[in-house]
Amino acid sequence: MPKIVIALGGNALQSKNSEPTAEAQLAVVRKTCEYIAEISASGYELAIVHGNGPQVGRIMLAGETARDVVPAMPFDVCGAMSQGYIGYHIQQALRYALAKWNKNIPVVSIVTQMVVERDDPAFANPTKPIGGFYTREEAEELTASKGYVMKEDAGRGYRRVIASPLPRKIVEIDQVRQLWDKTIVITCGGGGVPVVENMDGTLEGVEAVIDKDYAAELLAEQMDTDALMILTEVEMVSIHWGKPNQQNLRHMSLAEAARYVQEGHFAPGSMLPKVQACMNFVRSNPGKKAIITSLDHAVDALKGTTGTVITFA
Ligand SMILES: Nc1ncnc2c1ncn2[C@@H]1O[C@H](COP(=O)(O)OP(=O)(O)O)[C@@H](O)[C@H]1O
Numbered sequence: 001m002p003k004i005v006i007a008l009g010g011n012a013l014q015s016k017n018s019e020p021t022a023e024a025q026l027a028v029v030r031k032t033c034e035y036i037a038e039i040s041a042s043g044y045e046l047a048i049v050h051g052n053g054p055q056v057g058r059i060m061l062a063g064e065t066a067r068d069v070v071p072a073m074p075f076d077v078c079g080a081m082s083q084g085y086i087g088y089h090i091q092q093a094l095r096y097a098l099a100k101w102n103k104n105i106p107v108v109s110i111v112t113q114m115v116v117e118r119d120d121p122a123f124a125n126p127t128k129p130i131g132g133f134y135t136r137e138e139a140e141e142l143t144a145s146k147g148y149v150m151k152e153d154a155g156r157g158y159r160r161v162i163a164s165p166l167p168r169k170i171v172e173i174d175q176v177r178q179l180w181d182k183t184i185v186i187t188c189g190g191g192g193v194p195v196v197e198n199m200d201g202t203l204e205g206v207e208a209v210i211d212k213d214y215a216a217e218l219l220a221e222q223m224d225t226d227a228l229m230i231l232t233e234v235e236m237v238s239i240h241w242g243k244p245n246q247q248n249l250r251h252m253s254l255a256e257a258a259r260y261v262q263e264g265h266f267a268p269g270s271m272l273p274k275v276q277a278c279m280n281f282v283r284s285n286p287g288k289k290a291i292i293t294s295l296d297h298a299v300d301a302l303k304g305t306t307g308t309v310i311t312f313a
């Protein structure tokens with residue numbers, strides 16, 4: 001059976017038309033799980049990685065806002081919380097969606113730790129957008145009142161940014177391997193809870209949010225999957241994105257992708273890590289493919305009728 005890692009975008013899991021409530025997210029997750037169940041039923045072995053940018057930012061904000069009443073939780077704990085509730089939504093929705101195909105495969109989330117390097121340069125240069133979107137004035141006010149670093153995010157408004165070191169080692173990879181054959185595993189949620197390894201071998205959480213696109217790529221490499229699929233809000237990656245001459249791409253070779261990256265077509269913190277994760281995957285696995293598309297085009301993209309496919313040549 002072909003194996004695939006499917007990465008679900010944190011923003012894509014939020015409803016665009018309503019408040020960012022748990023109920024609104026569950027509705028999007030339910031719909032998404034219908035597509036994932038179809039992929040599973042069509043004969044793929046799969047694992048799911050999800051983002052957590054909006055979710056972890058809001059958990060953090062809630063804690064900071066309630067600081068006078070209860071102590072705020074650190075970032076790594078908020079990351080673990082986001083893995084818990086997003087994983088729970090996916091477990092519940094996917095189990096139901098699979099049953100419609102008469103597939104009773106267990107769906108299990110693993111609270112996953114991801115080792116990062118203590119001296120990763122990303123700690124000195126926050127780039128990962130989290131939480132909601134703000135106007136420039138609101139962003140300036142948040143910087144003044146809470147000390148947040150705020151940056152514009154792909155033309156969609158201002159968001160808080162925090163450090164996003166590269167994922168180096170999936171701590172629970174052996175457990176993912178043990179479960180893989182008979183289970184759909186949800187792992188590396190939010191890129192994994194970022195931890196550093198101490199000299200004595202203990203792990204310690206750090207203040208960061210790992211990019212789930214890079215984490216999904218690492219998982220795909222470690223599990224030797226046939227494909228990596230990154231699902232987000234757009235059906236295809238574009239060049240000249242958002243401009244009158246926008247051109248959607250059905251295919252990119254590694255060399256073409258590298259040129260587009262060089263030319264600055266992909267926004268940092270949003271589309272750039274997705275493209276770079278796909279490039280890393282096909283560079284290490286010539287002959288395999290990576291796909292970027294939207295949640296609702298996942299099935300068609302696997303059939304080859306839409307989405308952006310990245311291959312080595
Ligand atoms: N070149 C591009 N082509 C397509 N979308 C782009 C491009 N550059 C930036 N984007 C934006 O990046 C978004 C995907 O990033 P993001 O929302 O951060 O992902 P996620 O769904 O993983 O949270 C798209 O929905 C789009 O708004």
Ligand SMILES: NC(=O)OP(=O)(O)O
Pocket residue numbers: 008009010011050051052053054190191209210211212213
């Ligand atoms: N952690 C992470 O990459 O989240 P998003 O998918 O929300 O960017």
